[in-house]
Amino acid sequence: MTNLTSTTAVADYVRAVRTALGDLPAEEVEDLTLGMEADLVEIEAEGGGDLASRLGTPESYAAELRSAAGLPAPAAQRSWWVRQRVEWGERWSRSQTRWPWLEQLRPVWWVLRGLVATLAVTALFGLGILGPAILLALFFAAVSFALGVRSAALPSWARGLVAAGNVLAAVLALPLLLWGLGRVAHVPSYGPEPAPYAQQGLAMDGNPVTNVYVYDADGKRLSNVRLFDQGGRSLNANQQWEYLTDANGTELPRARGPLDSQGQQWSNVFPFPYAQGKGPWDVPPPEAGLESWSPPMTLAPLVLSDAAKADPNAVPSASPSSSPTAATSSTSGPTASSPTSPTAAPSTTATTPSASTTSGSTSP
């Protein structure tokens, strides 16, 4: 009795009748045509020609129905709004026949339009996309869902509002969703935004330089060497703030540079101990996960040209620190207290400084 072809023809006929009655209030149309489908299926099942030959055109059928029911004939000139309502209603029911799953997608749309409303409110009032907006989204989605479920029971003015809202939501959905996604991508992190990131301290080809191992031309180690750039600014070690742990899992506080006798920290004095309490030439254990190189005790001596050898004597006055050659031992350098330094030429005492700096940086 309800084979597919008959119901399609029946659905078409019922729809056409409804359209012809479209200027009547929706409840009236629904009332007039409820049960019509079942009856038409029955008529069709009796055989004897298609529905139009049995019942006349849907339009004449509607006209007969109207007059027998004592309802007014269709207004000769329907208003634009009524025509739109009829046309869109027909389109909707046509697409429902063609794509039955559309009906099942309606709740998805109800929720979606709630989210669009949230985005609209968020955009209008400049609320943060997180926090209140999430509560608002839940609220709007629930309201929109409830409206959808009860749409048939709403008074016609409310249905008109909902229809207008639907059109608005459909138009705004894409731009607002894109806007919302853009906002989410730029969610401000909590706490102050760090200034445009620049590495603190020494860097080489963009990589942080956390230590500088210094050898003299004879290939001997130098300790407590103070470094400056071309403008006389301290060349500070790149500060690494992540925590270090040793093999036992104990935290090692990071070194910030050796202290001088006044308790001031110097982060431009190299080599730089990798952690507090470590000597400048100590190599971090592999567990620390740091890039590390084990500096050899000595390097092969560099045989310099005579001109180059002459340089050190010419430079002193130009150097920011008045006597770079004596830097490790003189002035208020971090190891000024070091008793081993008086041998003013650092190159000659290369083996001892490691002991002296250790004491210099650990004693505080």
Added chain:
Amino acid sequence: MDTTQLVKGVLDLAVLAVVADQDGYGYEVVRRLRAAGLEDVGDASVYGTLRRLYSAGALTSYVVPSDEGPHRKYYGINAQGRHTLEQQGKTWASFSQTMHGLLETAGVKA
């Protein structure tokens, strides 16, 4: 003479008469009318009449859901409907008698 015009005048009465004993859905009412001899009755006219009688309070209506197909809408008579049926029936009977006598006088066999 086209009976369509005649039927229109008495359709209310005819519809009330065929649902007086048993409730029926739209097409069932149409079938009962046709079975009774009102073959020219139009489907839509019957539906419209049912609807109008319902609006006037002469009929009750209820929907019977169907699992496999579209719902059916049944109409049944109520007290007011029975009263209307009785009144209009009497009017019709006397009218019919009048016509009968008139035609008999004219020598026409019904």
